[in-house]
Amino acid sequence: EIVLTQSPATLSLSPGERATLSCRASQSVSNSLGWYQQKPGQAPRLLIYDASNRATGIPARFSGSGSGTDFTLTISSLEPEDFAVYYCQQRSNWPRTFGQGTKVEIK
Amino acid sequence: EVQLVESGGGVVQPGGSLRLSCSASGFTFSNYAMHWVRQATGKGLEYVSAISSSGGSTFYADSVKGRFTISRDNSKNTLGLQMSSLRAEDTAMYYCVKASSDYYYDSWGQGTLVTVSS
Numbered sequence: 001e002i003v004l005t006q007s008p009a010t011l012s013l014s015p016g017e018r019a020t021l022s023c024r025a026s027q028s029v030s031n032s033l034g035w036y037q038q039k040p041g042q043a044p045r046l047l048i049y050d051a052s053n054r055a056t057g058i059p060a061r062f063s064g065s066g067s068g069t070d071f072t073l074t075i076s077s078l079e080p081e082d083f084a085v086y087y088c089q090q091r092s093n094w095p096r097t098f099g100q101g102t103k104v105e106i107k
Numbered sequence: 108e109v110q111l112v113e114s115g116g117g118v119v120q121p122g123g124s125l126r127l128s129c130s131a132s133g134f135t136f137s138n139y140a141m142h143w144v145r146q147a148t149g150k151g152l153e154y155v156s157a158i159s160s161s162g163g164s165t166f167y168a169d170s171v172k173g174r175f176t177i178s179r180d181n182s183k184n185t186l187g188l189q190m191s192s193l194r195a196e197d198t199a200m201y202y203c204v205k206a207s208s209d210y211y212y213d214s215w216g217q218g219t220l221v222t223v224s225s
Contacts, residue, residue, distance in 0.1 A: 001169075034211045036152075043202055043215035044152065050209060087152055091210045095168050096142075096154040 006099035012107040019075040023088035032092035039084045109133040109214040116219030129186040129203030137181035140206040145199035193223045
């Protein structure tokens with residue numbers, strides 16, 4: 001099973017600041033990595049697929065990068081609605097696995 | 108608009124059984140793989156099971172293998188999850204999820220809550 005480790009666990013930032021979230025895989029997943037956003041009481045939403053492609057309707061302030069074992073989700077300038085929990089997920093191998101999440105909270 | 112509506116959750120005793128259903132609309136159900144993903148309260152996301160578009164292939168997390176069975180009826184646009192020998196650690200919100208053609212989770216239901224408790 002591929003283990004995904006996200007860091008940091010919590011990121012405390014102010015609106016307008018840049019957020020950088022990390023996801024590291026225990027073995028290479030090539031570019032088969034996605035990012036999801038989850039707000040309290042809601043289902044997750046796909047943000048990024050194949051490491052760097054924005055899903056339909058996702059604002060340009062969200063960007064993804066990386067390949068192999070190291071990946072990054074960047075939010076260029078935080079909007080109030082971006083404070084949420086973010087998960088990475090690999091679709092390279094079975095079973096599909098998720099990272100443990102990074103909470104982006106208001107400082 | 109894609110809609111996924113889960114049902115069937117509830118409270119069940121350890122060792123008991125429960126069947127979850129998901130009704131799909133807004134897309135050609137028979138063209139897409141479908142998954143179940145769960146989330147314990149305050150915890151992260153956990154893949155549970157997947158089924159190919161035709162239903163011919165199924166996949167399970169080790170934690171549920173032999174206890175859960177995923178199924179689909181493409182004529183009725185429904186996805187199912189038969190859960191048996193339930194344990195306290197199966198307590199979670201269960202989401203019905205559509206896989207995109209790139210195999211990511213591009214549409215999620217609102218979830219159905221399963222509580223395993225005596």
